[in-house]
Amino acid sequence: MDLSPGTVLLGKYRVDDQLGIGGMARVIRATHLFLQQPIAIKVLLPEMVESDSTVARFLREAQATVRLRSEHIARVQDVGTFEDGTPFMVMEYLDGNDLNQILRHHGPQSPSIVCDLMLQACEGIAEAHAYGIIHRDIKPSNFFLTRRPDGSMLLKILDFGISKAPVGYDDLTGTQTIIGTPTYMAPEQMKSGKSADPRSDIWSLGVVMYQLLSGRPPFSGESYAELILKVGGEAPSPMHVALPNGLGEIIFRCLEKQPSARFHDAAELARSIAPFASDPASAAQAAARASRILMGARNSRNQIPVGGFNGNIGADLATPVPLSPSALSSLNPTQGSSLNHGRGQVTVAVGSNRGWMVAGAL
Numbered sequence: 001m002d003l004s005p006g007t008v009l010l011g012k013y014r015v016d017d018q019l020g021i022g023g024m025a026r027v028i029r030a031t032h033l034f035l036q037q038p039i040a041i042k043v044l045l046p047e048m049v050e051s052d053s054t055v056a057r058f059l060r061e062a063q064a065t066v067r068l069r070s071e072h073i074a075r076v077q078d079v080g081t082f083e084d085g086t087p088f089m090v091m092e093y094l095d096g097n098d099l100n101q102i103l104r105h106h107g108p109q110s111p112s113i114v115c116d117l118m119l120q121a122c123e124g125i126a127e128a129h130a131y132g133i134i135h136r137d138i139k140p141s142n143f144f145l146t147r148r149p150d151g152s153m154l155l156k157i158l159d160f161g162i163s164k165a166p167v168g169y170d171d172l173t174g175t176q177t178i179i180g181t182p183t184y185m186a187p188e189q190m191k192s193g194k195s196a197d198p199r200s201d202i203w204s205l206g207v208v209m210y211q212l213l214s215g216r217p218p219f220s221g222e223s224y225a226e227l228i229l230k231v232g233g234e235a236p237s238p239m240h241v242a243l244p245n246g247l248g249e250i251i252f253r254c255l256e257k258q259p260s261a262r263f264h265d266a267a268e269l270a271r272s273i274a275p276f277a278s279d280p281a282s283a284a285q286a287a288a289r290a291s292r293i294l295m296g297a298r299n300s301r302n303q304i305p306v307g308g309f310n311g312n313i314g315a316d317l318a319t320p321v322p323l324s325p326s327a328l329s330s331l332n333p334t335q336g337s338s339l340n341h342g343r344g345q346v347t348v349a350v351g352s353n354r355g356w357m358v359a360g361a362l
Contacts, residue, residue, distance in 0.1 A: 001084055003028055003043065009082065013041060013090070024048055025058070029093060038093040039077065049086055062089050064133050064160045070293070072124030074144065074156045094156060096147065099140035099212065106328050108215040111247055112278040113328065117143070118209055119277060119286045120155035122270035125205070126290040128160070129198040129266060135160060136196050138204035139184045140211065182224055183207070183217050187232045187257055199259035202269060206254020206262075214239045218255060232257065247276050267291040 003026070007015045012033050019027045019040065025048070028041050048054045062079040078090035099117070102109075109117075121143060128135060135142075137159060144156045186203035188195040210218045218236035221227035236255050239248060250272045256262045263269040270287035277283030 001043075001046075001082060001086055008033070009041070009088075010080075013039065015041075021045075024054065040091045040093045042089040042091060043082075044087045046086070055087055058087050058089070061160045064128075067131055068124075068127050068133075070124045070127045072120050072155055072157055073127070074158050094144055094146045096145045098158070099143040099145065099208070102145060102328065103140060103212065103215065108241070109212050109328065111213065111243055111276055114209055114212045115247075115273045115277040115283070117145075117155055117212070118205060118273055119270055119283055119290075121157065121205060121208075122266040122273075123286060123290050123293065124155070124157045125201055126266040126270070126293045128157075129201070130294045130296075133160065134196050134198055135201050135204075136189065137181055137184070138201055138208060139181050140208055143208070182227050183219070185231070186259070188259060190228050190231060197259065198265055199262045202254050202262045202266065203259075205266075205269065206251050209251050209254070210236065210239065213243070213251075214241050244276050247273070265294060267294050 003015055003018070005015055005017060009015065009030070013030045014033055015028055015030050016038075017029045019029050021027070023045075025042050025044050028043065030039050030041050031037070032039050044055065044058055048058075059079065062076045065073060065076045066079075074094065075092045076089055077092065079088070081087050097105075121138075125135065125138070135157070138157075142158045144158055146154050146156060148154045182190070184204045184207045186196070186200040188197075189200045189203075207217055216237075219227060219230045219234070221230055236252060239251075250269075254262055254269065263272065267287065267290040270290045271284075274280060274283035274287045
């Protein structure tokens, strides 16, 4: 298939540039010719099209994402196949950077900023969990920072391609299949992808918080086997950073080996970190919103048509957590970060400052 710049796909999408390529798909920047709007198109690689399970997983990402209305979820606008049968997905074009890039260029962040970011993540994850969708690949490169119209920063969650959905899961993933990025996977997820539940995502959120604060993940190993042993049997490495009283305990609770010892859901985690945010009052509203999203979606789940749902659950009191680009810390040249070497990440980027839609497991 010709995806060179200037090519018009399906009579309406003009290819402008390639944003990046990963092990599963490539992402291109394009223009919708009728709407004159930039978009991102995710296209399966030719070798992936031969795998029925990969195609099914790709389509499931679109089906999972389109159900979600949160502003913190990267929106899917169209899905289908090109004339040659190659599946594609049209997504909103995001201008900004993922948290992997933020860590790489700015270094670890202050506790209040980390809590602001994670509150936004909790809102998006809460809605996914309410509909029985577990992300299973939460990591810095799947959290993307862009801006709202008022200039405040908005976190978007990317890549539901390996999410665990409540229907049809056994057809796509065997009980022994390991799915996710090892550095961020909970112990039970390392044993089997089928074992993942919402508390597995809580573990991953804890790893991301730990890394945003310290510049390195809580567990590391020279091999996957060594990492499994550490995650399953050792305590997280000490953080060695100054934290407000109580915040460290919250992070380590996310990293409890037994899922039952972690936070029960994303709303409970949001309530716990809200007092440490830059604006605790707005943060408390965000945490309450996450709770309403969980309760509202659970109550209405059985009434939702297959194609999605109407309305915007939790849209009231939608005061954004106050986060601005100037709030990000600057990288200290003497400050080391595991992300300088890309360990535990699969971000593949082409170009710079062009909307890093490529971040994550493409």
